[in-house]
Amino acid sequence: MVDFNLTDEQKDIRELAHDFAEKEIRPKAWDYDRDSTFPRDIIEKAWEVGLMNSHVPEEYGGPGLDYLSGCLIEEELGWGCSGIGTSLMCNGLAAAPVAIGGSEEIKKEYLGMLAEEPKLASFCLTEPDAGSDVSAMRTTAVKKGDKYVLNGTKCFITNGSHADWYTVYAKTDKEAGHRGISAFVVPRDAGVVVDKKEDKLGQRASDTAMISFNDVEIPVANLLGEENKGFKLAMMTLDRTRPGVSAMAVGIAQAAFEFARDYSKERVQFGVPIAMHQAIQFMIADMATKIEAARLLTWKSGALLDQGDRNTLASSHAKRFAADSAMEVTVDAVQVYGGYGFIKEYPVEKLMRDAKIMQLYEGTSQIQRLVIAREVLMPRRVDEPATAAA
Ligand code: COS
Numbered sequence: 001m002v003d004f005n006l007t008d009e010q011k012d013i014r015e016l017a018h019d020f021a022e023k024e025i026r027p028k029a030w031d032y033d034r035d036s037t038f039p040r041d042i043i044e045k046a047w048e049v050g051l052m053n054s055h056v057p058e059e060y061g062g063p064g065l066d067y068l069s070g071c072l073i074e075e076e077l078g079w080g081c082s083g084i085g086t087s088l089m090c091n092g093l094a095a096a097p098v099a100i101g102g103s104e105e106i107k108k109e110y111l112g113m114l115a116e117e118p119k120l121a122s123f124c125l126t127e128p129d130a131g132s133d134v135s136a137m138r139t140t141a142v143k144k145g146d147k148y149v150l151n152g153t154k155c156f157i158t159n160g161s162h163a164d165w166y167t168v169y170a171k172t173d174k175e176a177g178h179r180g181i182s183a184f185v186v187p188r189d190a191g192v193v194v195d196k197k198e199d200k201l202g203q204r205a206s207d208t209a210m211i212s213f214n215d216v217e218i219p220v221a222n223l224l225g226e227e228n229k230g231f232k233l234a235m236m237t238l239d240r241t242r243p244g245v246s247a248m249a250v251g252i253a254q255a256a257f258e259f260a261r262d263y264s265k266e267r268v269q270f271g272v273p274i275a276m277h278q279a280i281q282f283m284i285a286d287m288a289t290k291i292e293a294a295r296l297l298t299w300k301s302g303a304l305l306d307q308g309d310r311n312t313l314a315s316s317h318a319k320r321f322a323a324d325s326a327m328e329v330t331v332d333a334v335q336v337y338g339g340y341g342f343i344k345e346y347p348v349e350k351l352m353r354d355a356k357i358m359q360l361y362e363g364t365s366q367i368q369r370l371v372i373a374r375e376v377l378m379p380r381r382v383d384e385p386a387t388a389a390a
Contacts, residue, residue, distance in 0.1 A: 066304050079255045133327075134231060139171065157208065169183050192212075243302040322358070
């Protein structure tokens with residue numbers, strides 16, 4: 001039976017996240033965006049109130065929340081500021097492969113670290129020549145005795161300049177394509193080098209860095225899952241994190257919608273508030289429908305995980321639709337503001353800039369369409385059950 005009601009716990013966590021976004025994020029969001037300020041102070045507060053590391057299981061000290069609750073949190077943080085929200089949620093992306101593939105010792109050490117202190121972790125998949133095409137990566141991990149030695153460069157790494165540890169994908173068999181990739185946990189002090197911080201169009205409060213590994217040695221115990229099975233681990237991770245990205249896109253769209261709705265009731269043209277003009281009403285109506293539909297797809301993609309079902313198709317539907325809708329809704333919000341929408345003194349141009357990355361990171365809108373097309377055109381190609389603990 002389909003039930004759109006949230007549990008009392010889910011309502012409470014949503015309220016906590018909304019309250020946090022309103023009181024701690026919103027007052028600083030536009031300044032941090034302008035100055036590209038890393039929100040360390042907000043990260044510490046969010047960690048303190050329990051809004052970080054949502055899916056780290058209780059046995060490793062985390063809150064062990066369900067995926068739908070994670071989506072509720074991400075929507076509210078995205079409503080507050082998606083740049084700051086991305087900084088807060090990035091640990092989830094790095095932690096998922098550890099939770100799925102790490103040994104008991106590795107989980108205790110690295111997931112435990114996130115639960116014990118407001119530490120940060122980054123997910124390192126993308127490279128300058130390997131974005132959508134993950135298999136084209138060039139970073140290598142060569143086994144030497146009881147160590148792996150890593151060499152290579154990763155780019156667009158969220159929280160890369162600040163992370164305490166990194167989940168890194170590297171080739172362990174250069175000839176084997178996607179079947180030659182393995183995943184590792186790499187502590188920062190193993191010798192990770194931060195090459196540069198990117199200057200971005202949007203989400204300017206989030207840190208996006210290029211990092212490199214030059215003969216970085218890590219113990220063989222830091223391998224996640226089996227050698228050469230890292231590609232699947234990455235895909236299973238993205239299945240689990242795309243619902244949260246979708247939720248953040250819904251949050252951006254919701255924020256833009258609220259600003260545009262309120263402004264349309266205040267701004268007078270031709271003798272009446274512009275909300276009285278059908279041209280504006282239809283834009284507001286379309287925004288509302290897109291947000292509602294995106295939220296429902298997002299909830300479904302999270303709820304499937306909570307039921308232990310595979311959600312590859314649902315998470316690509318949600319990510320594709322929510323990201324594209326956030327872009328459309330924020331563009332329309334600027335339109336409702338007219339010329340003022342183009343001015344930085346008004347809030348909506350930031351949201352339009354922030355929305356763009358939702359169509360790019362964690363798989364572009366085109367990659368989501370590719371996944372959807374494969375899933376609907378071909379029989380199911382993978383049969384791993386989802387594990388709600390990850
Ligand atoms: N769960 C588990 N396994 C999966 C999977 C999933 N969701 N999707 C694919 N696989 C498996 C396949 O079953 C296949 O397994 P075999 O080795 O047994 O054949 C293997 O992974 C390779 O799959 P596929 O042939 O589909 O790989 P492609 O190289 O065609 O790549 C896409 C697939 C394009 C979907 C993938 O590379 C991708 O998601 N790219 C985007 C990456 C991304 O999001 N980057 C953003 C960086 S993170 S911020």
